[in-house]
Amino acid sequence: MSNLRYPLSNADLAKLQSSYSEPAWWKEAVVYQIWPASFLNGNAQDGVGDLGGVMSKLDYLKDLGADVVWLSPCYESPDKDYGYDVADYKKIADRYGSNEQLEQLIAELKKRDMKLMMDLIVNHTSSEHAWFKESLKGKDSPKRDWYIWRKGKVGANGEKLPPNNWVAFFTGPAWTYDEASDEWYLCIFSPWQPDLNWENPAVREAVHDIAKFWLDKGVAGFRMDVINEISKTYNADGSLPDAPITEPNSKYQPAVSLFCDGPRVHEFIQELGEKVLSKYDTITVGETPHAKHPDILLPWTHPARHELRSCFTFDLHDQDGDQQWPLIPKKIHLPHFAGIVNKWQTYCHRTSAWLANYFENHDQARTVSRWASDSAEHRKTAARMISLFQTSLSGSLYVYQGQEIGMKNIPHDWPIEEYKDVATVNFLKECRELVEQGRQPPADPKEVPVFAQQKARDNARTPVQWTAGPHAGFSTAEPWMRVQEEDAKQGWNVEEELKDRWSVLSGWRDALRGRREFKDCILYGNFNLLKPQDEKVMSYVRNSCDARSNSDSDSARASVPSRSLLVILNFSADTIDSYELSPDAAHEAQEDARVQYKSEAPIVELHDLEKRARLVLGSREDSKELRWKGQILSRIRPFEGLWFELAPSI
Template identity: 45%
Template sequence: MASVSHQPWWKEAVVYQVYPASFKDSKGDGIGDIQGLVSKLDYIKDLGVDVVWLSPMFKSPQVDMGYDISDYEDVHEPFGNLADMDELIDALHQRGMKLILDLVINHCSDQHAWFQESRSSRDNPKRDWYIWRPPTYDSKGNRQPPNNWRASFGGSVWEWDQRTEEYYLHYFAKEQPDFNWDNAETRKAIYNSAIRFWLDKGVDGFRVDTVNKYSKPAEFPDAPITDPSSPWQFAYPLFCNGPRIHEYLKEMVREAMDPYGDVMTVGELPCTPDAKEILRYVSAREHELNMVFHFDMVYTGMGTIRKYIPEPFDLRDVKTALAKWQCFIQDTDMWTTSFAENHDSARSISRFASDAPEYRAQSSKMLALMLTTLTGTLFIYQGQEIGMVNIPRDWPLEEYKDLETRNFFALMKEKTKNDPKEMSAAMDGIAYLARDHARTPMQWNDSLNAGFSVGNPWMRVHDNYREINVEKQINDDTSPLQFWKRLLRFRKTHKNLFIYGRFTEYDHENTALFTYTKSLDDNANPSLGETKEVKKALVCLNFSGVRQKIFLPEDCQSHTLELAISTNIGRVDGDNLEPYEGRVYWTQ
């Protein structure tokens, strides 16, 4: 890896994702808002965060929690208004922090004025801003969609429009029609409304939603039949990474972002397992995206055909997922990300460690130690820093709000004829994997509604808020919150090693321990922020509920090991790791 001197600001940034509806309500209506976020900026700053990523706060009917945007230049009224956004941007900049927004431009809401025009008639000037196709007909003369692709939330990707008697394409909900990026006029309008408008206000970058879906195939061939029980088939390999996607991204960055300086971009890039394809998106020479989220770890254990039907996995799968992208960027001009949670995933403690009361704090700290010692820009999701966990299994479906969750349940109910055993298994999957787990209100204290709101929250507060909350942890040196603060200082102090260092994994077949080293290349500059010249660190993580003997790699055995940090404050037991304990050693 090249010298770490003179690196872009976003490489060393710690990013904190805020889901606005669930973070902090300032008005008492049960819905989080921008002023609530402003009131907690000092808390976020004190954590050690450099950048806030604010999930969609744009005007929206909220069919898909704001990812159905009806006006890119306005704010969803319960969240606030444009003046509130101006105040947020100024307040962050005054604290030396930055703001990135979600850039949702593969699709918009069917209530957007552009789509309303497009669907008004076949000869409307904006008709071609979206993807319209005539029906096909089966052997019996019945009208059918243009192909058999399944939408992300279930059903066909095509929705029949009775007024103009054509289908429009939507990869997500039917209320989220896809833009036609082949139309240059459409692209120009998107750049002006969704990008330049916010950069002019002082926003510092974007998390780019579903970035590999803009370019559609010239034809729309049927997908292979992988689910014979359904007319709609898994088609992601056909509609991701289309023929003109890199042309469009280069144009977008060149025309809409470059004039504003070093705009941060991190792409959501699902269903792109080919490392060579990733290179085309994030190589600095390509000048498209700064980095992307690699979902290999987050997707571990999710069903291939239906994501909420879990598949078995063990720690080796997690290690493979992380090592793939840690190693791939080495000796390249690419960059990567370190994360384990976001608004679309279940809580990492419940997924990869243990959310049992006796282990959840340790699990939280162990996962934090892993994330902060991996190469790449670090992303933290709200509540992760206090160890929030999944919704309890006994919550009924009525407590789940997400469209994807409800559609999955309805589909399984139909397919199994509401068989009690099958539906119980479906709820097991939801309780393990649903996106709702990340969306319960932030747990600030043990007062009414966890201090999130004095009103009735839009989504039920987790039952454990009296045990897990910010106020309880903020002065407890052994808490996950305080450990996160300590880790973020530790990571920045030794940034050359942990943010930029070379990753080497050991003992891969071990299903309890994750062991790796981070080391400096000979040409790295150890003077940048280092308090001592540390060339190599050994990271030892116990992912089990049983004490484990540390695995010592052969190339570390001849060195003196010095304990740098541990999840067990003041009670480190020699060569043995306690359940869900993690340690970092300097090895000289």
């Protein structure tokens, strides 16, 4: 039974005064995510990125505008899922360095007024963790109940079957059979990632101890891996229920409704907050897959609930992929895409929820390839447009390594054998096996390489391109993963981009500075979507909510923002010869029945744009030549992004 320490419901939270605009360092922080294996091989010996490589680039990161470095998993691990299968939570893996080096990294960051954030992966451990090895010893093991063990079922022909029909994320059943005890353990990712039993207080205490261990060393906080999956749904007898049949052609079924946002998840997180996190000045972000409705996010991040600072949602990223088979791509529809942006930006402003603002990470394909264009003609402008897009959204900002130089997806001509990620490997294997069995696969095996080039996680994991030299300056040894050397030789590398005032890297620096300059509008202000049904251009206004009052009326029109930033983003390869914004464009969007989430006041008036709109940033060198004529902006070029400051309305 749930025993929440802070049991405020969403209805209760709605009655509280909003704290959205209250400043906090973790709200304003720019977090730079490092995937250690692919960042920089500091020892130049083994072709694997390491802590030495990270330390050698701290001045570069500081110069970029980063406040926090987030290290993806670097703990001791057999590395079957790139470190997300942890064998020792308190030891840095030898291939990355040592605990002493990590403490040195914290000290070096502190000298630069920067902080370190680490991954906390506690839904599951590695099957090689000492806890699980002890659990395997038998039903009488003191660690048996640290994992989720159950008796299986017996099939019609006497075959041994798992306890229920759940499918694992990496395909196959979500259970693994142990012959010695004739029981099965739950593993919703893979057989080498057994799920911890959070119902056991001893498990929770062990997790608290891990968090305290690193916080005491000076770590500023954690990104918490699939944290909304730690509480499973149980039947009254302790069994785990079957999932409904939603994939008739599959033996095992998606069960996210039975292990995401489970009945005790908030109790567990509030306990972690009370016993550990509240004792430190932390930055925390929870990875919350399948949280599509903002009401799910609210209890996680509202300050009155004492849980986490922010959450990663997948709503925006799921728009170009199949829900059950994320490797299968589909095109985004800009009005729907813009609606998702509007949903989260307006909801958070109204409710005190706080979002983690990310476009790329180790699990997502490169944005310039995915949402824009990585063609030679458009790539620079498109990547700079993406920087203006992301930095103009509220929420704690996360930038992923290589994003700042416009790194793209794996080249089309790389064979499927270059892909190392278990999700891609298993998906291809399953498609081939289903064809061999005469059953319908989710995708033709011949299509999988094409899909992988568009959506596979490996697209984000090719080593960072530092120079045009061998292995793009990543290592003098043979890299653990193939480097996009030809791309680096064409100028897509840090060294060359640092010299170019109009490079993607320079664009990111400008955008991050602009974000700080306009933080009253972007971070703490509201969001007014414009022209929500436009299929090529997304536009919106960020308003400072230190509004000036208009005594003529108490309506939304009477609230005048003290400062406004107009953002215009062309997501198409077409030139927009004439882009018109009516003076009432923001109000018209609010009245559009298809716009589900409405902005709170102030709602900006857009009259006199020719006089009021001043260009702040553009994604092209010649963006400064653009002019408003009345309410019309002429010739927005392909993938061009623009910020205009609006002079106060009189």
